[in-house]
Amino acid sequence: xxxxxxxxxxxxxxxxxxxxxxxxxxxxxxxxxxxxxxxxxxxxxxxxxxxxxxxxxxxxxxxxxxxxxxxxxxxxxxxxxxxxxxxxxxxxxxxxxxxxxxxxxxxxxxxxxxxxxxxxxxxxxxxxxxxxxxxxxxxxxxxxxxxxxxxxxxxxxxx
Amino acid sequence: xxxxxxxxxxxxxxxxxxxxxxxxxxxxxxxxxxxxxxxxxxxxxxxxxxxxxxxxxxxxxxxxxxxxxxxxxxxxxxxxxxxxxxxxxxxxxxxxxxxxxxxxxxxxxxxxxxxxxxxxxxxxxxxxxxxxxxxxxxxxxxxxxxxxxxxxxxxxxxxxxxxxxxxxxxxxxxxxxxxxxxxxxxxxxxxxxxxxxxxxxxxxxxxxxxxxxxxxxxxxxxxxxxxxxxxxxxxxxxxxxxxxxxxxxxxxxxxxxxxxxxxxxxxxxxxxxxxxxxxxxxxxxxxxxxxxxxxxxxxxxxxxxxxxxxxxxxxxxxxxxxxxxxxxxxxxxxxxxxxxxxxxxxxxxxxxxxxxxxxxxxxxxxxxxxxxxxxxxxxxxxxxxxxxxxxxxxxxx
Numbered sequence: 001x002x003x004x005x006x007x008x009x010x011x012x013x014x015x016x017x018x019x020x021x022x023x024x025x026x027x028x029x030x031x032x033x034x035x036x037x038x039x040x041x042x043x044x045x046x047x048x049x050x051x052x053x054x055x056x057x058x059x060x061x062x063x064x065x066x067x068x069x070x071x072x073x074x075x076x077x078x079x080x081x082x083x084x085x086x087x088x089x090x091x092x093x094x095x096x097x098x099x100x101x102x103x104x105x106x107x108x109x110x111x112x113x114x115x116x117x118x119x120x121x122x123x124x125x126x127x128x129x130x131x132x133x134x135x136x137x138x139x140x141x142x143x144x145x146x147x148x149x150x151x152x153x154x155x156x157x158x159x
Numbered sequence: 160x161x162x163x164x165x166x167x168x169x170x171x172x173x174x175x176x177x178x179x180x181x182x183x184x185x186x187x188x189x190x191x192x193x194x195x196x197x198x199x200x201x202x203x204x205x206x207x208x209x210x211x212x213x214x215x216x217x218x219x220x221x222x223x224x225x226x227x228x229x230x231x232x233x234x235x236x237x238x239x240x241x242x243x244x245x246x247x248x249x250x251x252x253x254x255x256x257x258x259x260x261x262x263x264x265x266x267x268x269x270x271x272x273x274x275x276x277x278x279x280x281x282x283x284x285x286x287x288x289x290x291x292x293x294x295x296x297x298x299x300x301x302x303x304x305x306x307x308x309x310x311x312x313x314x315x316x317x318x319x320x321x322x323x324x325x326x327x328x329x330x331x332x333x334x335x336x337x338x339x340x341x342x343x344x345x346x347x348x349x350x351x352x353x354x355x356x357x358x359x360x361x362x363x364x365x366x367x368x369x370x371x372x373x374x375x376x377x378x379x380x381x382x383x384x385x386x387x388x389x390x391x392x393x394x395x396x397x398x399x400x401x402x403x404x405x406x407x408x409x410x411x412x413x414x415x416x417x418x419x420x421x422x423x424x425x426x427x428x429x430x431x432x433x434x435x436x437x438x439x440x441x442x443x444x445x446x447x448x449x450x451x452x453x454x455x456x457x458x459x460x461x462x463x464x465x466x467x468x469x470x471x472x473x474x475x476x477x478x479x480x481x482x483x484x485x486x487x488x489x490x491x492x493x494x495x496x497x498x499x500x501x502x503x504x505x506x507x508x509x510x511x512x513x514x515x516x517x518x519x520x521x522x523x524x525x526x527x528x529x530x531x532x533x534x535x536x537x538x539x540x541x542x543x544x545x546x547x548x549x550x551x552x553x554x555x556x
Contacts, residue, residue, distance in 0.1 A: 043486065045344060051469040054344045054461050054476050057486045066377045066481075070488050075372035078491035115499065151349035151456055152485040154494065159486075 005094070012104045012129060013092040015136050020087035020108075023158050028068045031158065036130060036137040037061050043143045043159065056148060056155060067158065076156065083157040084113040100131040101139060108143070110159060119153055122146045163188055165551035169544055170512075173519055173537075177511035180353040180502075186452035193435055193550040194219030197406075198300070198307040198320045200437040200446060201225050201236055203460075205304065205340035206253065211270055214253040215239055217448050218296060218308055224249050225306060228271035229257055234301065236308040237272040237293035248293070259293075268293050303332040304339070305437075323529055324407035327431045330415055331439055334427065335464025341444060343476060346459040346484035350494055352502035354436065354449035355543070357457050360497045361438040361445065362400060362410045362430045362539035364392045365517065370496050374482065374489045378423055386423065392534045400538040402522075402530035406434025406546015408539035424482050424489070425461075425475065432539060434546045442479045453502065459483050459490075515540050 001009070022031040035041070041064055042048065043056040050058045059067070070076045088109040096103040103126065110121040128140035143159055145152075163184050168176040178185055199218045202225040206214050213226035222239040239247045241261040248259040248268060258275060260267045265278035272293040277286060296308040300317035305328060307317050318325060332338055350357075360366070368375065368389045378386040391398050397413040410430045412418040418428035425441025432438050438445040448456040461479045463472040482489035505511075518536025525531060532538030 051473045052343060055480060056484055058477055058480060069380050070373040070377050073373040073376045078495040151347040154491050155486040156491045
């Protein structure tokens with residue numbers, strides 16, 4: 001691996017870790033500020049086909065903003081009390097680089113504790129990270145949950 | 160088995176005993192009485208367009224296959240259970256097949272249920288193959304594209320059973336320029352509570368401003384001012400609930416052919432409950448599947464519009480996802496409060512009664528078997544339990 005590739009790999013992994021830390025500490029506004037205005041954020045159910053198949057989430061920036069408004073409203077009962085969430089990010093790999101966009105794959109284990117129960121979600125995650133200034137913004141994030149086609153519990157925290 | 164007296168569980172002034180939701184004997188009686196004598200929704204014709212198409216679902220708690228026969232082009236509803244040793248013969252949620260083959264010992268059935276082959280059949284002295292097809296649910300009928308099955312060979316026809324609910328199913332079927340189709344998948348949710356909690360919550364306008372307050376804040380931000388839904392529920396006389404008889408009920412947002420709810424949950428201009436476990440809300444067909452007294456699965460099928468582009472139908476899906484499903488900004492609050500917290504609270508059985516009398520004093524019979532109430536009344540719940548009591552009758556004798 002070239003020095004540039006090592007550096008890029010380190011850089012994107014560090015970004016994913018910091019993103020996960022914001023989600024795990026409920027810093028939703030700060031997380032939202034990582035999202036590009038034209039972000040496509042999705043949690044498909046089964047094979048991704050947002051035009052023809054219902055998904056768990058197919059969000060644009062507006063929908064993500066609404067999720068944060070809801071979570072901050074004090075009346076989001078499905079998050080009252082809040083889920084305790086821990087993202088474990090692994091297997092970070094740079095898949096492609098196209099201009100200023102880096103496509104990154106990772107695997108994530110998302111542990112969520114709420115209502116006296118621990119739920120475990122695992123997923124294959126892809127990010128399109130777009131360079132802005134010295135850092136990145138998230139242009140696309142897709143979480144393919146291994147359990148996406150099971151009856152799922154409460155995914156109203158931010159994944 | 161414990162005998163129960165359903166009529167004793169609901170008082171004349173509409174208090175409902177918690178046992179209706181929590182008692183295993185009540186649940187078993189429901190499965191024996193209600194779900195084996197009324198018409199049960201099983202599929203929509205758009206899921207079974209071609210000969211050989213099939214899907215698997217549940218009629219009450221019983222796994223069934225619904226198929227369009229390869230040979231006869233008829234819709235068949237049969238138990239998903241091999242006649243030999245009981246294994247399910249079809250595993251997929253949907254597909255197209257000529258045969259269903261049991262993987263246990265290789266017995267094979269045609270896709271319309273006939274027993275086609277028995278492996279190494281010299282091991283049986285005699286076998287009446289004609290009598291060993293997959294067991295059929297006694298009656299199958301279709302109304303406006305919605306396929307229903309009935310375990311009871313006798314009783315009212317589907318259109319008699321639907322009665323005043325039938326015109327609303329016609330309106331659902333006419334939603335798109337060329338009708339509707341159900342082929343976009345479904346959200347599945349499961350909760351530790353009784354199936355009737357989900358049905359009752361389907362038309363409960365009283366709860367909307369409380370449970371969905373966070374969604375109202377989102378809408379306020381989205382449209383720039385507080386949405387009119389709560390004002391309409393409390394003040395608009397054209398928003399009304401109607402007991403349609405036989406356990407069915409509707410809530411109309413104005414004219415059921417042209418009214419609307421502001422489109423933030425989907426465009427259907429009414430919420431409809433077809434007794435016992437089929438509901439229509441927003442853009443979705445909701446199929447409520449009882450599992451146990453305290454365990455329920457719900458499937459939410461977005462209804463796409465025939466004659467619209469993929470992009471236009473995608474907008475229907477996005478609106479649906481905004482409120483419903485595991486990450487929806489509304490449905491999850493119903494699960495939390497109307498199912499989980501209610502189920503937790505009903506473990507306090509020292510005084511085991513709920514109050515379902517809201518609007519009882521202002522019910523207005525129309526003279527044709529329907530009863531009209533205000534939008535925020537518990538009239539749909541009483542409509543449901545009137546149907547429930549009738550279907551449960553005889554269980555205690």
